[in-house]
Amino acid sequence: MSELDAAEGSWTLRVRRWVDRVLPMDNLLPHRQPYYVGSWVYVFGVITIAALAWVVVSGVVLSFMGPQWWHASSLGRFFNSLHFWSVQLFFIFMVLHLWGQYFMAGWRDGRAATWMIGVVIFGTSILTAFTGYLSQQNFDSQFIAINAKDAMNAGGIGAFFNVLNFGQMYGLHVMLLPIGVTFLVVVHIVMVRARGVVKPIGREGGSPS
Amino acid sequence: MDTPAQYFDWSFIHISYPNLLVIGLMLVLFAVALVAPFPHGGDGDV
Amino acid sequence: MKAKAHITQEEYYRGVRMRPYDLVKELAYALAGFGVLALVLAAVLSSPDVPPVTIAGWAQSDPVDFVTTATSELQGSTISAGYGNPYNTNGDGQSWGPIAPVKWFGTRIPVDSANSFVLQPLKTASFGNAELGTALSQWDSANGDQQTAWLKAYSDALGKATVTDGKVSVADGQYGPLPVMMNNLLGIAQAGGLDGLLTVSGRFYQTDYTQALLFMGDGGYLSGLAHDANLTGSQWGMMNETGSYPGQTWLWLYTAWYQVFPFTSNDGILGLNAGNADLGIVILMTALTVALALVPLIPVLRDIPRWVPIHRLIWKEYYSAKKRST
Numbered sequence: 001m002s003e004l005d006a007a008e009g010s011w012t013l014r015v016r017r018w019v020d021r022v023l024p025m026d027n028l029l030p031h032r033q034p035y036y037v038g039s040w041v042y043v044f045g046v047i048t049i050a051a052l053a054w055v056v057v058s059g060v061v062l063s064f065m066g067p068q069w070w071h072a073s074s075l076g077r078f079f080n081s082l083h084f085w086s087v088q089l090f091f092i093f094m095v096l097h098l099w100g101q102y103f104m105a106g107w108r109d110g111r112a113a114t115w116m117i118g119v120v121i122f123g124t125s126i127l128t129a130f131t132g133y134l135s136q137q138n139f140d141s142q143f144i145a146i147n148a149k150d151a152m153n154a155g156g157i158g159a160f161f162n163v164l165n166f167g168q169m170y171g172l173h174v175m176l177l178p179i180g181v182t183f184l185v186v187v188h189i190v191m192v193r194a195r196g197v198v199k200p201i202g203r204e205g206g207s208p209s
Numbered sequence: 210m211d212t213p214a215q216y217f218d219w220s221f222i223h224i225s226y227p228n229l230l231v232i233g234l235m236l237v238l239f240a241v242a243l244v245a246p247f248p249h250g251g252d253g254d255v
Numbered sequence: 256m257k258a259k260a261h262i263t264q265e266e267y268y269r270g271v272r273m274r275p276y277d278l279v280k281e282l283a284y285a286l287a288g289f290g291v292l293a294l295v296l297a298a299v300l301s302s303p304d305v306p307p308v309t310i311a312g313w314a315q316s317d318p319v320d321f322v323t324t325a326t327s328e329l330q331g332s333t334i335s336a337g338y339g340n341p342y343n344t345n346g347d348g349q350s351w352g353p354i355a356p357v358k359w360f361g362t363r364i365p366v367d368s369a370n371s372f373v374l375q376p377l378k379t380a381s382f383g384n385a386e387l388g389t390a391l392s393q394w395d396s397a398n399g400d401q402q403t404a405w406l407k408a409y410s411d412a413l414g415k416a417t418v419t420d421g422k423v424s425v426a427d428g429q430y431g432p433l434p435v436m437m438n439n440l441l442g443i444a445q446a447g448g449l450d451g452l453l454t455v456s457g458r459f460y461q462t463d464y465t466q467a468l469l470f471m472g473d474g475g476y477l478s479g480l481a482h483d484a485n486l487t488g489s490q491w492g493m494m495n496e497t498g499s500y501p502g503q504t505w506l507w508l509y510t511a512w513y514q515v516f517p518f519t520s521n522d523g524i525l526g527l528n529a530g531n532a533d534l535g536i537v538i539l540m541t542a543l544t545v546a547l548a549l550v551p552l553i554p555v556l557r558d559i560p561r562w563v564p565i566h567r568l569i570w571k572e573y574y575s576a577k578k579r580s581t
Contacts, residue, residue, distance in 0.1 A: 027264050032262035033276035036267060036573040038249060040242035045279070048284035054293050071304060073557070080304065081297035084500075088291060092231065096239055104569060105560040122466035126505060133503070139305040140497050143481045145464075145487060146472040154349040155534035156356025159341040159363040164469065167462025196264040199271070199431050200570040201561055202577070210300055211498040213484065221514050223523050227501040241569040249274060 023194045037197050042099035042106075045192075052185060056178060058083040063148075063174045067137055073166055074208035087129060094122065108198050114191040121184045131173035134163055303500045305484075310453065311474045312446035319416045322423045322437045324474040326413060328368045328376050331407045333473040336368040342469070343367065349534040351526055357536070364465060372470045376452045377436055380443050387439045390432035397431065404548060405431040421445060506560065508543070512536045 060080050062070055069076035098118070100109075107115035130148070134141050145163045152158035162168055214225040314321040327333045331345065339346030340357050341364045348357035374391075381388040394402065412425035422438055443449050453467040471477045478487065486492040493510035496502035517523030518532040527535040550556050560566060567574055 021263075029278065031275060031277065032273040035272040035274045036570050037247075038572050039245045039274060040245050040247055041239075041569050043285070044242070045522045046278075046281055046285045047289060049282065050289040053286060054289060056291075065286075071306075077301065078297055079401055081300070081302035082293055083304035085296040085300070086278070086289075086293045088231070088501055089289065089296075092235055092238075095505065096235060096242075099239055100242075100569070103548070103563060103565040105561050105566070107557070110262075112551035115549045122542055122547075129503065129505075136304070137307065137460070138303075139307050139480070139484075140486070142307050142468060142471070143477065143486050146468055146477070146494070147481075147486075151533045151537055152529070153338075153341060153357050156359050158357070159360035162364060162463070162465060165463040166467040169309040170423065170462070196267055196566065200573050201566050203573070210500060211303070211305075213497075214499045223485075223514070225485065225499075225502065227496070227499055228494060228504050229499045231504050234306075243565065244453065248566055 023190060027196065028190075028193050034197060034199070036200050041100040042197075044100055048090060048093045048097050049185065049189070051086060052181070053094055054086040055083065055090055056182070058086055059174065059178070065171070067135075075084070087132070091125070091129070094125065098122065104198065105201055106198050108201075109195070111191075111195055111198055114188060114195070117184060117188045117191065121181060122176065124181050124184060128173065128177040131169045131177060133167065134169040135173050136193060137166065170190050268345065298498075303497045305497045308471065308477050308480065309447070310444050310449045310471060311447040313471060313474060314441055314449070315421065317474075317476045318418050318421055318423050318441055318445075319413065322441055322473045323410070323413045324470075325373050325437060325440055326406060326410050326433070328372050328401075328470075329374075330410065331369060333368060333472050335366060335469040349531040351531055351534055351538070354534070354538075364368070366466065366469060366470070367540060368473070371435075371456075371466055372453065372473075373440060376443060376449055377440055378438060379452060380448065384439070390435035390439075393432040394436065401431070405429065405433050409433045409437075489519075491537060509536065511541055 026200070039070075058079055062076075062083055065079075070080035089122060097165050101115065101118065147161045149158060152161055152163055214227050217224050217229055219225060272399065287335070302362075312370050313403050324333065328336060331337065335342060337346045339348040340362055341360065343362060343366060350357070368485075371518070374394075374455075377387060377391055381391055397405075408428050409425070413423075416423050416425045421441075425434070425440060440449070450467065453470060454464060455461065457465055470543040481487050481492070482490070484497050485495045488496075488510070491514060492505075493513075494502045494504055494506045512518055513532060513536065517525075517527045518529055518535060521529055523529065546553065
């Protein structure tokens, strides 16, 4: 048996061929798009990605310096503000992206999973922001904690997800949830690149649902 | 910015003006994105 | 809806005109542009950061509310004392018919309000304080009925309490050791000692503020400040922020339910009312979020985009080209 025949059973080869079929480099980083990609509505997605990058970078700086820094020093307060406005803008552009994709019915032609992952990202982002608001260590975070505990407890998860426990909320906020959001965003982008931009609603290929 | 916000009240709706501004800006931004002309890198097939 | 067999982009775009589009440049512009916007907003508008309330601040600003709350802890009549799971079993918690998730996992965060917030701190503080030690012995050796009688009398008297030099005075009455206990607790609190005792809770290193926050939540001072800042549940508080900053606007629908029937009514409908609003709204919002995720599968919801002509604006060039070619 030649070396090449023996390689046919290779898992590595199979994975590589699957990736080449599902997401060739031409589709991951295309230098052209269908001509119907010609509206400013299409940029809300990439602005949301940019927002996420700025949220994460400003957040890394805050976590590097520790919780008291953003209250006690003016540079810390500035990075706190950068993180705050980046988050506000992140949600603004993510919701604009959601509105755009809804009215374009972006789930058509086999893209339902892309839409669903998008909704999961939305929910996970809200949870991430929630743990962030709880981690501020100021008056706002005190009252949010005292109030939100009732919803968590009523829903049964308060026994495990204690919003009054700063250590738990902070750990979730700086570690677990950003990893979750980033992973889901990467999956979401890969799915969009793999299938390409959905066609316009109408006769030429855009299916009714 | 540390002074308390003013609120807009209508029926059961009670919303701060900063929040109303954010939502209003989003609607305006979406509308502008719908109608503003989009620059093209070049027409014709590539 | 049957899943389509995977088709390649080449097949999907067959016959579709393409044009140059630089995705990496677009991302670079987005990163730079967004950065400028965020940096300017941060530099010009800063961010909200109202300092936290401390038990010391509470005890200094509103000593009567503090003492009233501490007395209510001993009576077992505060929110935390009668909460139920996950803190204790003194209450049933919220339920909707047979659905009562609050009971599923038991008392996983045990909090004994009377002991944790009042008696234990006093016992610790009685080290070297003979008068307090005597008062605590008197309290411990009294039977339940005696304690209840003292508490009721003292609690009633607190309704007409006065404050002199930061200390709480009430009319003469049969209160047993309570005035000594409460004024000592007030003194410890005003000096910052109770913040320390409730946060440290016998461990040097810890990051769990459950005890201190539950105690403050039992009083009227913190919630009064929150009401002034429009942060409470009945003021759409979930989406509001301190100062003139935008809040969590994305929570608009979550908080909206708290402002409408049946969650504002004591009677409500179908077993949903103000009493189980937290549970009802958690269930409702979970269902709505799942529905949002499943929009591609839900008739009418998935058809609205076809009926509303917004897509005709997004793809106006495509539709006008199609019209010209037919």
